[in-house]
Amino acid sequence: MIKVGIVGGTGYTGVELLRLLANHPGAEVVAVTSRKEAGMKVAEMFPSLRGRVDVAFTTPDESDLKQCDVVFFATPHGVAMAQARELLEAGVKVIDLAADFRLKDPAVFAKWYAMEHSCTDLLAEAVYGLPEVNREAIKAARLIGMAGCYPTSVQLGLLPLLEGGKQYIDTQTLIADCKSGVSGAGRKAEVGTLFAEAGDNFKAYGVKGHRHSPEIEQGLSTIHGAPVKLTFVPHLTPMIRGIHSTIYARIQPEGRDVDYQQLFEQRFAAEPFVDVLPAGSCPETRSVRGANTARIAVHRPNNGDLLIILVVEDNLVKGASGQAVQVMNLMFDQPENAGLDIVPLLP
């Protein structure tokens, strides 16, 4: 059994890790931290886990995380980078769901996260946690910076069009118009996510600049092998789970004769967690609720020069904890779908 520790077990991604790992045949959660709820049984706080998770929260200081084979950080930005070195030196693998190990340039990290990076050597070593792009590197890694929720959807939507230096689309004018459910903002109390503020309401935010822009551009540029520019506008929608990304790309002369439906179907045919919908479809966020699946549809209206790619995912699953379990499975040579064989919840 893989011995698992979770730092930040009371937040939305932490409890989602607990839910998924409760069904994992090869992993056992041996430590879960919370500073505020230390001493309380996990299942007392989250009755959905009664009979499935039999551990209590401990403070991060009390928790013997070094006895684990892997520790997930489901914490705010800046927490993992303060603790990763000690764990790695003790032979523990580290999977960070925050952004501490995503951005390769420490100056870019400092600009967007308003803090200096405290271990740039580990940043250089860390592997980006997006299996459809980095599967082999993930298998060999001991430190993972998981892809962000919006960045996962946008990179999957553009992967077949950009990888291998393809010149099918204009890589300098891409637009990603993205919507997220409120759980994307985490479980902490904030006015903007109160029911009376976020319910029956719809708004864009971060239009001047969002910290996922540099992450998406870094990822797309790596996939393409040359700089890619993208305008990213996130929106908050009155739903709990789910991300819907609508991506616009201009087709270049080299891409005029490409069958995009076939390109997407072929690229993702062997991917266990990416589903390309039949031509003409529009994916719904509820079709992936609770599951580690991204569903994608590609449209080319009137066979013109505009491609519209629609991507849906559950921000807490493929956008965070499910993808983190997928990554753990790769790192520990488990079946990639262990603990993740889930039918989405309807309605």
Ligand SMILES: NC(=O)C1=CN([C@@H]2O[C@H](COP(=O)(O)OP(=O)(O)OC[C@H]3O[C@@H](n4cnc5c(N)ncnc54)[C@H](OP(=O)(O)O)[C@@H]3O)[C@@H](O)[C@H]2O)C=CC1
């Ligand atoms: N929500 C989402 O959809 C996604 C979130 N993420 C990222 O995952 C991370 C967690 O997000 P989310 O679960 O939503 O956040 P929450 O705010 O819901 O939970 C944060 C957790 O971290 C713990 N925590 C807070 N500060 C510290 C600290 N200094 N040391 C140790 N533990 C701490 C909290 O417990 P306590 O205070 O009791 O210790 C709590 O359990 C974030 O970095 C977020 O950006 C990534 C993808 C999607």
Ligand SMILES: CC(=O)N[C@@H](CCC(=O)OP(=O)(O)O)C(=O)O
């Ligand atoms: C709706 C909402 O507020 N979403 C968050 C993004 C989700 C998140 O936690 O960001 P990471 O994926 O980088 O960890 C935001 O825009 O800040």
